Amino acid sequence: MAQLTLSPANLVASGVQRAVYLHPNDRTKLIKVLKPDEELAHRNNFNGVMDRLMPSTRIRQIRKEYTEYLRIMLKHPEPDFRAPMSHMFGFVSTNVGLGCLTENVMGPDGSVGETLGQKIRRGTLTDSQINLLNDTIDALFEHGVRASDLNPNNFVFGRRAYGNELGPEECVLVDGFGDIHAIPVRSMGRWLNRMGLADSCKRLARNTKLIWNPKTRRFSRS
Template sequence: MTTTLFLPPSNLVASGVQRAVYLHPADSTKLVKVLKPAEQQARRRNFNGVMDRWFPATRLRQIRKEYMEYLRIMLNHPEPDFHLPVSHMFGFVSTNVGLGCLTERVMSPDGGLGETLGQKVKNGTLTDEDIDLLNDAIAELFAHGIRASDLNPNNLVFGQRDSGTGPGPKECVLVDGFGDIHAIPVRSMAAWSNRIGLNDSCTRLARNTGLHWDAKQQQFSRS
């Protein structure tokens, strides 16, 4: 028997183009990402918006790519001490507002949601420690060949994850935008092509945050 998880409107914490994010009503270490009905999506005139309207299956393709990338990384790294710079995923659940994807929650020290890179840049609260944590996450993306197609400032969150015995250390975590979601999956073709793609993504991230990206050192710094 399938139990439907009830997500009250008050648990809504974020709403993107395709998905809405809710606090899990019974587990403070998890979030629930729900795919919005097509009729609730904002009409976009860019390439992705046209694809969504004319080829609705592309919305599901992006979610499949995300899960496929998560599975690929975890199957390639079964070692128990492997540190994933991406939020863990825990499968699907039926909810009162649609199909939900259970995912790991990155928390602030007070138990709230961790701050995104975009929020810190906007509020002027980005510290040197934060930049070091961002560079740690980026180094792991490169080292493990993780395909991150959307490194935008709102997909990188600073905070702590549940370690099984309590909050873990502060870190920077990529919570969305991973997987080779492009129409032509260039990043999946070879390790070198993914490195080029990651470098391009970091260059755009630097431009959107006012940081400097050193492609040779593969590190961010203040401009």
């Protein structure tokens, strides 16, 4: 496997567990790399303690993410299916560790699209983008996607590459899918997953100051 060289200039995001880089040769792809243990911030919450006592739980999160992606895609082999989560393309070797290859949801100028969190902070979220968010939420419920972390920074607005062309603007869940809980309740039944999704949407509403209607399963400003 040829090794890709990722430079600090290609870093586009840095989360608790992973750093995200632009692919050096393909603007339509991103590479997520698990941070070394020594670079993790010291956290005293449950997840932080588990990271220290059972480092394998960090790999489990990635495994759950891929398992959920495969589950949804294998249920929908039709070529016109538009997954509400970002597509995943396997693993690549890099100079900073093994990377997960995923699609880049791009802004109008080809850069990485803005997250819901960024748009909320900057006051740039439009009504049409709220509708795009609602389309994604509809798809999560309709297809029974097990999404455990619907935080504002995991939704990205932008365009995906379809062959040699970019598609229309979408809202895409780029992280936080997969039943990563210690007790995989959301995997035990479709109705349990719906309850979990509804609860996650309530938290998302609190974090974005949007209003969540549990009956219509839609967000709005008022």
